[in-house]
Amino acid sequence: MTSYRSPVSDPDGFAVRGNRAVLTRRHHNKRFVELVRAELDDTTWKATSRRRLRVPGRVVGRCCQGRDGSLWLRAGNTWLCMEG
Secondary structure, three states: OOOOOOOOOOOOEEEEEOOEEEEEEEOOOOOEEEEEEEEEEOOEEEEEEEEEEEOOOOEEEEEEEEEOOEEEEEEOOEEEEEEO
């Protein structure tokens, strides 16, 4: 088993493809999330960009689903896709 330290404190969403990842960090019941793109450099995930995104609805628990480099975020009644 291999483990890596997250480039985001308390992430709630994670999707990876190859050596690239997209992570989210939600702010409970707010209308924004922090979106972080990261790259694996041998043994360390390093953030390559950080953005605060305004979303169309409030972000709630269990709001993210990741698969094959795409991260789906539920905000209100809307699903948003964030590519890795």
